[in-house]
Amino acid sequence: MAKTFKYLILGGGVAAGYAAWEFARQGLEPGELAIISKEAVAPYERTALSKFYLDPELPNRLPTLYVFPRREILLPEWYSEKGIELILSTEIVKADLAAKSLTSAGGETFSYQILLIATGSTVIRLSDLGVQGADAKNIFYFREIDDADKLYEAIKAKKNGKAVVVGGGYISMELSARLRCNNLDVTMVYPEPWCMSRLFTSDIAAFNEGYYAKKGVNIMKRTVVVGFTANSDGEVKEVKLKDGRVLEADIVVVGDGLRPQTALFKGQVEEEKGGIKTDGFFKTSVPNVYAVGDVATFPVKLYNELRRVEYYEHACLSARKAVEAIIAAEEGKTVEEYDYLPLFYSHAFEQPWCFIGDNVGDTVLFGDSSPESSFPKFGSYWIKDGKVVGAFLQGRIDEERDAMEYVARVRPSVQNVDELAREGFSFARKIENFGLE
Incomplete structure (x- = not known):
């Protein structure tokens, strides 16, 4: 029954x-x-x-x-x-x-x-896409707690080994940082011109790629994985790239594609x-x-x-x-419709970032975005039709987050883009404090 x-x-x-x-x-x-x-x-x-x-x-x-x-x-x-x-x-x-x-x-x-x-x-598996050798052992996907358990055990088994992370998106960035913190030699491979290309501008990506490089993560852009080779135990041994390069690997993590x-x-x-x-x-x-x-x-x-x-x-x-x-x-009652303000957050190494709103239009970068800085802290506004529609923050930005959320929702007008760049975070605080739109 x-x-x-x-x-x-x-x-x-x-x-x-x-x-x-x-x-x-x-x-x-x-x-x-x-x-x-x-x-x-x-x-x-x-x-x-x-x-x-x-x-x-x-x-x-x-x-x-x-x-x-x-x-x-x-x-x-x-x-x-x-x-x-x-x-x-x-x-x-x-x-x-x-x-x-x-x-x-x-x-x-x-x-x-x-x-x-x-x-x-x-997850979308590379074997489903016909990638040669994608069924080798120690090629991991990351979605469920069982996946995390298997990867954790592999990290312990391949101590100080080489890891290749396939993808340059949200999960790949976080996993690359965690693998590096576990003392693995980490290489990220992705086809886009810069990391997090669906969200980051080239300036934001330049900081993050530079910061990851400073932490010891190798980055290979504008190429894709086309195959793998395995050792006699069936474990992944090499990663073949479309541009002809071959990477040694003890662990491969496929971090993109859902x-x-x-x-x-x-x-x-x-x-x-x-x-x-x-x-x-x-x-x-x-x-x-x-x-x-x-x-x-x-x-x-x-x-x-x-x-x-x-x-x-x-x-x-x-x-x-x-x-x-x-x-x-x-109960015969009514409720308000869903009123969603897009918000994305990540925390890798010591660099949290948050994006709020819509990433369309022109952008203005402000703050200290040098990967070499001791305490980098910067942001970006997206401007469309003369209004701020999105905001990005990176670094220790907890005190600014509420103001940036307010700006992303009310979408205030911008009269002078150069002045907006100079004001930076203070622009959001001013809009929030005075309730301006």
Whole structure:
């Protein structure tokens, strides 16, 4: 017989944890909610894996990595206490949205009244792209806690060895820093002209590449990996690049390339921009089905357009908003639509950075952006149609962050770009203090 629940969350990542917490906060009755996850552990802070899990001195492990909304760590016992069923190590292979049922690889059937899709993203494997030798041992992908465990063990086994990180994006930058902190000889390889090319300007990238080089990370740009060779034990030995160079490697980490996990719902829900299309409450085109986090393509009110966002904060906020909307609809009430301000944060070596808003238009760089500085601290504004639409900060910038968020949301007018560059952080403080727009 099928297990039946009023609410069912499919996916066990951070969005699932925050959705469960919001359900409980809204007055959930025991037995109404279940979470189905193919992972073997309760929802955890996935973003912490690339930041803290590989720390050689203070590696973070469960239970401290379980999701912690408002600093309340949601241990497995918390779900039991709230009457929420955790159905772990269970892969769903079929979704019938018309029949409101899900079927697992083991043949179990789960029925629901309301479904919350929180399946997140999965890595794109080089073997799927036909890269020669990509099935060698010690080639790692990094998405789940099991991946982090395997990489951590490899780092210990290949002490002081050589590591190649494939990709120049968000996760690759964080992992390269962590591998270097573990005393490995690290080389980053990516095809773009500079790191984090979808977000960074060439000036911001120049600082980060220079800073990484100062820390001992080798960077090879404008080339791609085309193959691998293995030793007699089947472990990766060499990385072949398109430009003909060959790199020695004891460990390879593929840090870029994700795709939203929407395959179960193809042909059943409306899709757009690679994700499941939703409204401002994360309702899909199918009644009683919601989608949040990485898989949702949703309206961003601030920019009046649909976007799909792969980031931790959005996963948390969208999950909570969807649950808020679900409960409000049941009670005949209304809630405000999701009003998202894009925000991305990273912390590698001693250099945290934060981006807020939209990275479109012209840019102005300000502050000390020399990689050789003892305490570099700088930022950038993005200007479109005479208004500041985005802001970037790097260094010890906690005291400026609120002001920069305010500027990114209200989008104040700029009369003189040169003066804006001279004012730098003080421009944001002035706008915030006087409530200017």
